[in-house]
Amino acid sequence: MDDASKAAHSSIKLPSLIRRRRDGLRAFSVALLVWLVLCALGCLAGGRWYQGYLVDRLRLSAAHLLGTKGTALSAAINRRLALLEGLHTFSEANVVAADFGRRFETYAAGLHAGARDVRIFAVAPGGVIRYLYPVEGNELARDLDLFRDPHTRADALRTLKTRGITLSDPYELRQGGLGMVARKSVYDRGRFWGLATVGLNVPSILSEARLDEESRFALALRDHSGRTFYGASATFSAAPVRLDVELPEGHWELAAVPKGGWQAAVRNDLLWFQAGVALAALCLAGIVSLVYERQCRLGAAVAQRTAALEESEEYNRALFELSPTGLALCRMDGRLVDVNQAFAGMLGLDVEEVLGHSYWEYTPQRYHDQEREQLDRLEKAGRYGPYEKELIGKSGQVQVRLQGRLVEHNGERFIWSSIEDVTDQKKVQADLRREHRFSEGLIDSLPGVFYLYDENLKFLRWNKNLERVLGYTHEEIAALSPLDLFADDERELLQTKIRDVFSRGASHVEAYFCTKEGERIPYFFTGLKTEIDECSCLIGIGIDISARKELERELTEMNATLETRVAERTRQLQESRVELECLVEDLKEKSDQLAAANEKLQEVDRLKSMFIASMSHELRTPLNSVIGYSSIIVNEWLGPLLPLQKENLAIVLRAGKHLLSLINDVIDVSKIEAGQIEVRPEEFDLFDLVTEAVQQLEPDIRRKGLELRVVNVHQVLMSDRRRLLQATLNILSNAMKYTEAGSIELAVLPGEGWVEVAVSDTGIGISEQEAALIFQPFQRLDSALRGTVSGTGLGLYLTAKLVTEVLRGSIRFTSKPGSGSTFTIHVPLKAGAEPAPEGA
């Protein structure tokens, strides 16, 4: 589906959008609150962190300051100690000098000139101060035994032990102010000689190190015994930054804390920082909320607009879907992008079946040129049509009128078309035209005249016959009244009849048309009232009855002659009937004579058969005696016979048996032919029957030196056992009779509802000429064996009769002259009627 239609098909619900927006506001408020809380916490945590940071920085700067001050302090002390080193070196060099005192004075004065703040330079040989400078203000020190004075004893002894410079802790001088003493032992050639001493003024050292010039930090110093000698001792308990100032002996501890404490020193910075962070957070929150608000407004506006658009889209879509006019959007190549059901319905298809196909597929070939012409118009003018063509619908062609225009969407060009099904319209128009032509043709083809006129007797329609018969032109008739077409004497009648039609609905009349030439033609007119455009009219036809009038006249004449002819004819017919009756009588008589003759004949035939049957029976009784007694004699039961006697008697016996079988066959044949043969069906096993037949003939077959093969099966039959045995014996004995050497095979072949008994031999066979006669009575094979083989000539005739007429089966044979024959008896498993009741 195309983008345009996709947009139209999608839908978003407006209420859900509002709800979402409300949810958004609530979420936003919560987020803002959370944000402010987080900011406050952040401010506090940040404050703490920042405070630490500021304090650290301050401590750093304090440490830096202490470094500077410590260095300066060390430098100041070391410069003064350098004076001690000088004095020491001078002393060691001048130990032996006699004028040590003088030299000392000069040297010390020089030193003092460069270091006015040094309170005293003194040398104490053996620990007793003998030389000192300046003397003024230091009178009390003269002759002080340093090893004995309790204030100096510990230091002096230490100095003696260390051989290096020792430095006393600062102390309050008797004369006021802080002082400090540095000493070093003086040796004379390795032996202790005395002490060189310098009294230092601590305040001057401190001021040289500019400790008091610091405004931000409160500084304090304490000696290594822990006594604070500069600044407040509380400084050391206020988490100060410390620095050890290394001295030639021991160290001093320098401490710094901001004036007013650490917290106070960073408070302002911290406040500024927190204010700044809070301000930034507020600003950020403000900006975010502004942006969000704007976003929300935009979203709502979009949703509203979308909903409105959708509504309009939906409306348009509904219009599109429900429009009875077919609407189709297709690409320039004809592929259909969107169609409505009305369009698809014209084609007899569903919308889905049409989409993606090209309208060219639905356009018959003959419209292709016209179609291209319309596309040209579309290219030039941006629209095409209306024009009419046909579309190939699922169930035939559809006549449509279509028009459309070019539209652009996302840079691609499409064709919007509206299609109207005008098949019905066209059909109605065509029907109307056809109907009109039909009615014109109909009324023109009427054999008579046709007319239609209104109550004012003004002709509305008529057929050409009317003009032709009367000799008036179309215009003349249009100007005439129907009454003008008749002679004066009939007008009144006509007027009455026309009135009848308009009042009663229908009427008819016979009258004479009066032509323009004045000729009168008899006509039969009909009139029927009909309403056309709410106006009563008379519609009717007139038929020329000139011929009928003529016929009526002729008929009247003919009637007169006909009656005489009928009377004549009737008389002739009566005569022929009498003759016919005589003939029938004659025929009847002859028929009776024939029936009587036929009856007589049948009786004679029956008598013949009965005669043969009973005569044969009578013949048989004495024959039985002939056969019986001669067989006793031949068997030599009455005593031995001469060979010739025995031979001759055997001929008598054979001839007797032959005669008996002949008689038996004759009896059977005559019975069958007289229709007196009785069928006696019984149930039996064919196996037993075949066994019986074989038992009867096997000795003779063996005697003749022939091989006998028997294929026997059990098969229950409902048939005439005796006759089937007779037939089987017949064909088996035939095989024996006509086979001189080789073998005989008897086979039972059971089938579906039938069974076959087939006897094959390797005998003389049957030629084609003989084959045609083989089932005829008194026919015997014309062969060399004829003389030697006994037979009645009735055997196969009788067998065939028995098989077909008694057993309801059939017999057939195949043969090859010289190599043998096969006779097959085919019988149904059930033949004839049910067995008769016993004792019947």
Add this chain to the structure above:
Amino acid sequence: MKKVLVIEDNRDNFGLIRFALERAGYQVEAAETGSDGVSRALQSHPDLIIVDINLPDFDGYEVTRRIREGAPGRDVPIVAITSHAMLGDREKTLAAGCTAYFEKPIDPITIVEDMERAIASFRAAHAPGGRP
């Protein structure tokens, strides 16, 4: 010696049968009519009765029926001799109570043997415990 009653009106035939039977060692008694045959059969208790179907007074079927009725329980074999032309003889003779039947012409050479075989097979089939 076994006793045979032969009921036969034709002397020629009777001669043939008697000849064959006596040769086989039977004692032959003759009867020329049906009534004579029935009375002799009931009096002299023969071991075998041979009856011709065509008799002057009444036929062999009637003779057989009367003998069977007159001596119930006695199982004397009765062999019927029939003529070729009489259809359905087998059923009729067996229905009347005959044990076997033979068609004319009678072959005197084989008749006795055939009769003995037929009686034996009938006895075997109708012996107590045998097939009904």
